[in-house]
Amino acid sequence: MNVPQNVYKDLTLCSRCRCGFCRRGCTTYPILGVESLTARGRNAIALSFLDGLIDASQGLADRFFLCTTCGFCKERCPLELDTVKINESLRAELVKKGFTRPEHDAFAKSIENAHNPYGELHEERMKWLPSEAEVAGKADTAYFVGCTTAYRRPEIAEATVRTLNGAKVDFITLHPEEWCCGSPALRVGRRDLFLKLARHNVEAIRKTGVTRVVTSCAGCYRVLSQDYPEFVGEIPFKVVHASELMAELIKEGSLKLVRKVPETVTYHDPCHLGRHTGIYEQPREVLKSIPAIRFVEMSKNRENARCCGAGGGVKASFNDFALQAAVRRLEEAREVGADSIVSACPFCAHNLKDAIRESGSRLKFYDLTELIAEVMK
Amino acid sequence: MKDAVSRNPRDIVRLLTEIVGKDNVLYEQYDLIPYSRDRCPFLTHPKHGVIPLAVVRPATTEEVQEIVVLANKHHIPLTPRGSGTNYAGSAVPSKGGVVVDLTRMNRILAIDEESMSAKVQPGLILQDFEEALSKRGFTFGHDPGSFPSATVGGCISTWSVGWRAGKYGDMGRLVLSLKVVLPTGIVIETRSVPKSSTGFDVKSLFIGAEGAMGMITEAVLRIHPSPEKRVILVYGFKDFEQAFKSLLKVLRAGLCPMMQLVTNKEGMEGLVEKSRANGFVMISYEGVKEVVDAQAKRTASILEAEGGMKISDEVAEQYWADRHDMFSKMNLVGAAGSIDTAVPVSKVLEFYKFLEDWAKRRGVKIFDIASWVLPENLGMDSAFDESEVKAYIAARDEALRKALELGGTTSYCVGVGTRFPHLMREEHGPALDVLRAIKRTLDPNNIMNPGWLSP
Ligand SMILES: Cc1cc2nc3c(=O)[nH]c(=O)nc-3n(C[C@H](O)[C@H](O)[C@H](O)COP(=O)(O)OP(=O)(O)OC[C@H]3O[C@@H](n4cnc5c(N)ncnc54)[C@H](O)[C@@H]3O)c2cc1C
Numbered sequence: 006m007n008v009p010q011n012v013y014k015d016l017t018l019c020s021r022c023r024c025g026f027c028r029r030g031c032t033t034y035p036i037l038g039v040e041s042l043t044a045r046g047r048n049a050i051a052l053s054f055l056d057g058l059i060d061a062s063q064g065l066a067d068r069f070f071l072c073t074t075c076g077f078c079k080e081r082c083p084l085e086l087d088t089v090k091i092n093e094s095l096r097a098e099l100v101k102k103g104f105t106r107p108e109h110d111a112f113a114k115s116i117e118n119a120h121n122p123y124g125e126l127h128e129e130r131m132k133w134l135p136s137e138a139e140v141a142g143k144a145d146t147a148y149f150v151g152c153t154t155a156y157r158r159p160e161i162a163e164a165t166v167r168t169l170n171g172a173k174v175d176f177i178t179l180h181p182e183e184w185c186c187g188s189p190a191l192r193v194g195r196r197d198l199f200l201k202l203a204r205h206n207v208e209a210i211r212k213t214g215v216t217r218v219v220t221s222c223a224g225c226y227r228v229l230s231q232d233y234p235e236f237v238g239e240i241p242f243k244v245v246h247a248s249e250l251m252a253e254l255i256k257e258g259s260l261k262l263v264r265k266v267p268e269t270v271t272y273h274d275p276c277h278l279g280r281h282t283g284i285y286e287q288p289r290e291v292l293k294s295i296p297a298i299r300f301v302e303m304s305k306n307r308e309n310a311r312c313c314g315a316g317g318g319v320k321a322s323f324n325d326f327a328l329q330a331a332v333r334r335l336e337e338a339r340e341v342g343a344d345s346i347v348s349a350c351p352f353c354a355h356n357l358k359d360a361i362r363e364s365g366s367r368l369k370f371y372d373l374t375e376l377i378a379e380v381m382k
Numbered sequence: 383m384k385d386a387v388s389r390n391p392r393d394i395v396r397l398l399t400e401i402v403g404k405d406n407v408l409y410e411q412y413d414l415i416p417y418s419r420d421r422c423p424f425l426t427h428p429k430h431g432v433i434p435l436a437v438v439r440p441a442t443t444e445e446v447q448e449i450v451v452l453a454n455k456h457h458i459p460l461t462p463r464g465s466g467t468n469y470a471g472s473a474v475p476s477k478g479g480v481v482v483d484l485t486r487m488n489r490i491l492a493i494d495e496e497s498m499s500a501k502v503q504p505g506l507i508l509q510d511f512e513e514a515l516s517k518r519g520f521t522f523g524h525d526p527g528s529f530p531s532a533t534v535g536g537c538i539s540t541w542s543v544g545w546r547a548g549k550y551g552d553m554g555r556l557v558l559s560l561k562v563v564l565p566t567g568i569v570i571e572t573r574s575v576p577k578s579s580t581g582f583d584v585k586s587l588f589i590g591a592e593g594a595m596g597m598i599t600e601a602v603l604r605i606h607p608s609p610e611k612r613v614i615l616v617y618g619f620k621d622f623e624q625a626f627k628s629l630l631k632v633l634r635a636g637l638c639p640m641m642q643l644v645t646n647k648e649g650m651e652g653l654v655e656k657s658r659a660n661g662f663v664m665i666s667y668e669g670v671k672e673v674v675d676a677q678a679k680r681t682a683s684i685l686e687a688e689g690g691m692k693i694s695d696e697v698a699e700q701y702w703a704d705r706h707d708m709f710s711k712m713n714l715v716g717a718a719g720s721i722d723t724a725v726p727v728s729k730v731l732e733f734y735k736f737l738e739d740w741a742k743r744r745g746v747k748i749f750d751i752a753s754w755v756l757p758e759n760l761g762m763d764s765a766f767d768e769s770e771v772k773a774y775i776a777a778r779d780e781a782l783r784k785a786l787e788l789g790g791t792t793s794y795c796v797g798v799g800t801r802f803p804h805l806m807r808e809e810h811g812p813a814l815d816v817l818r819a820i821k822r823t824l825d826p827n828n829i830m831n832p833g834w835l836s837p
Binding site for chain 2: 017018020021022023024025026028029038039040041043045046049050052053054056058059062064065068081083084
């Protein structure tokens, strides 16, 4: 059995401690209520499995896959155990043993064939790009679009490009060399595939000579800024999320917000942007800069924010559950009187919009870039 | 007597499924493992757990009742479970059988602001309760180290004690009434008034019963106005003895802290680096602002007159902020074990000296020796080596017996569980037979958490 030594050590520490502080804010447990879906429970199963007390099975593997890896448990763990890494290491082990989710098999195959998990044509990756958009031939900045944005939430891509153009930030895109960032592969335990994608993208970016990569996707942001350096070594460019860049542009005056939004708006922290990479304030600063906006916080925000329910391969495999989790999040937005919920992740957008539709909620959803593109000069 | 059903897990699962539906019965090994242990310090690896036949997750008193009737008929041991954070091993299905996970029953049923009480289900987590109350200007006031995870039912059943118990009382004091499914399936509900003189207090049979007397399915609990202000004072003293005597001076002055703690130097390690003090007193008040200010002022002057050195407010705040996590963090050093003994106040210093000497003699790594919440409570937190459990237990028993010799108890919170049922005859004497007789009367087939009270 092969998990990194520190992962095994963390499992033994959790097994000693068993405080269960991870359960309350967990995305899965309060909805499905089964202890084996909490970090504490899963860690006990993991240790039993690694120490040969129990064999792997599909049912066991599903306990690991039915987790959005939102990182609440990691945030709340008094021992500061990296519960997300533990789960992903176990997933990788289980995948090696052949216990996978068919939906993950399908998106992995699509990534292999077409560089995106959605079974879409690679040639159509930039179909959303408006003809009037100005994309430079050479620049210091590259816009890394990401698969979900490109194929499922093109409005975010469009808004990002309009914002960059409006603020006079020259940028290039990487197409046709932009492949899936690898997030879906890494998150569900397909490390070999992830490595291939990471190496390709890093090389493609390096060749362009850009010093900065901007992405409007929280998942891409986490992978590019954290996982690439960890798995493939130092990267020769800086990675920024669109919300960081917008906050900076507003501060220095190159992005001016003029149109009023007289609405009550709340912000949903995407896990990959918040808990995973620590970006909490910039999206809020951007929102609060919008004229006439009334900003309200949900009771669970920043480190304590509830996950939308989509991440870690869960939406692909357990969509009903993902929607249940999203509906709970919408409920929190409604409780504080929000007209709209804003976020900064195409994947959260995808799931929250589905949940708004399914539950008949009157809330509106915007990606931060969409709002900014609307209100800027 | 075991019958065919109780020997056949499949039959049990089928019958339980008829009661609660298939999503609420767990029987796969991987789903049972997380229910095979609680936080008992010796169960540091899943291999030390006891795997139940099944886990059942009822949502109503009626479902609990049907489960109990079924178990009673077929003599299947039942272990109620909240969050499994108990230190005593009493949430472990030590005799096998079925674990009854009560965490689906986690709703607040009513908050009666006028009566200052709330009716809740047993699986409600303390922190969820507190957050809901604080939105309405109330506090529950029960704050054990396990506040972020422990349930109301678990806390009643272990008679737990929390940081704020000086003002609000221990968990037992916070209970106004209970609804309980008795081991034979009869449902009883006591009256929601603080006391009555119509016989002895029936609800007290279930407070600290560790699940052996029945399943609590509802509780009416006292709630309190959110405090306007909280003050925390920390003073350093020459040694523990000085610190403890100074605390007694505060109490003798008629002051009644919300929280009080006297600890040795180790208890402040990492927080108070440069102090020459070897003993510390921490006292907190909360409530109406003017009253809190007056109490704090008087306390400070008493402690200063006793030679106390004021420790900064930041240290006090830091300690308070870490009051839940600190117990978990001890596990980074070794398996964290604790004793929660209490002795008469007049014997506390004698017991303290014994513990200091005992720790040295037995080579026990101490985090702290501390008197907490009530001056009688004197316990210690320590770490032990997982490969030397037997030696640790022998050492622990020596300390527990000393507490008994001094007229005290082996546990002021947490409970007996699988930790030390062997000491119960020494603790209770013939009174143990009283407890057992009550147990036999309520539970003739000995199905409810049959571990700790059984001969
Ligand atoms: C980090 C940490 C800190 C702690 N700090 C404290 C502390 O400060 N003070 C303190 O007193 N304890 C403390 N404890 C111990 C523990 O949290 C308490 O014993 C708590 O009451 C257990 O609650 P639970 O919901 O986890 O119950 P469980 O562990 O699940 O169960 C405890 C007992 O109650 C029974 N039970 C549970 N629910 C019911 C029900 N509805 N009906 C009948 N029986 C039931 C179980 O069978 C078992 O015997 C701490 C534990 C941890 C892990």
